Each structure stands twice: as structure tokens, then as C-alpha cells.
Amino acid sequence: MVRDPPRARGDVARFGASCMTDPIGAAVAVGAIIARDGRLLLGLRSPYRRRCPGRWDLPGGHVEDGETVVEAARRELMEEIGIIAERIGLLVTLNLLDVGGRPMLLSIMRVAEWRGSPTLRDHEHVALGWFTPDAAAELPDLAVDAYRPVFGRLRLNSF
Structure with a gap:
């Protein structure tokens, strides 16, 4: 049986982090892997x-209060790069530490189908690039070191 993802606040204790902060004060965020032709964005x-x-x-x-991680990822993808995650x-x-040393739960989402053309839409990024998983894992200026083993294990042809 497939369940709907948990909503923020009341369901956090039963289902895990799905809101901006969980009961122990960790920030909750999402990152989305968008793949095309064996490369990730x-x-x-x-x-x-x-x-x-x-x-x-x-x-x-960041996951906003009341959102699931799926809803947050869909919203962020539209806001940041203008695509619709289907x-x-x-x-x-x-499980990481954010810039201020506060605990952060970062859910990496796999986007299997999407519509639109990724474009810069806000002030957060100055460029977009497509990388093989191995090349992405080797970037010296990767935002999150914990991405390296995740990228190293990706098999994008299974997306």
C-alpha cells in the first residue's frame, strides 16, 4: 500500500522530518536530482x-511549514529553474550540519519525469551545468561534500 507523504508538524513524530524544522530543531531541506542524457543538473x-x-x-x-518533501521539491524546482516535476x-x-552548525536533514529527491527547459529564474544561481555523476562527485567546489558518495553511486539510466 502506498501512503501519502506526511505533512508538517503533527505527523513529524510518526513519519520523520517533513517540515522546516523537526522536533529536535533540525532544519529540513530538499535537493533534486534532474537527469538528462546520463548527466545531472x-x-x-x-x-x-x-x-x-x-x-x-x-x-x-528549505521545506516550508505544512509541506511534504515532495511538495517542497516541486515548488523549489519551479521557482529556481522553471521545470515541473511530474x-x-x-x-x-x-544528516548534516548547516552553515551555523545547526543539524539539517537534507532529502535528496529523484525526479524521474519532468517538463520544461531548465533556466535561471531567480537570484540563487548564476549558471546551470550538466555533469556526469563522476564529474559532479569530483568537483572541488561542490556545495555539500556528502553529495560525493551519492553522486558516485548514481545510475542515471535507471531514472
């Missing part, structure tokens, strides 16, 4: 961003 963060300026990152962002699911959740 990364955005070069603006040098003016507080978090990871000038580094390559997955499109994504089939999306959770790949892995990483």
Missing part, C-alpha cells in the same frame, strides 16, 4: 548567497 550558487556562495549545488531549498520520489536523506 547542478546550479552554481550566486557569490552573494549566505550558504555556499560560488559552489555547485542541486536545485532545492514523477518524483525520495532517494536518500542526509
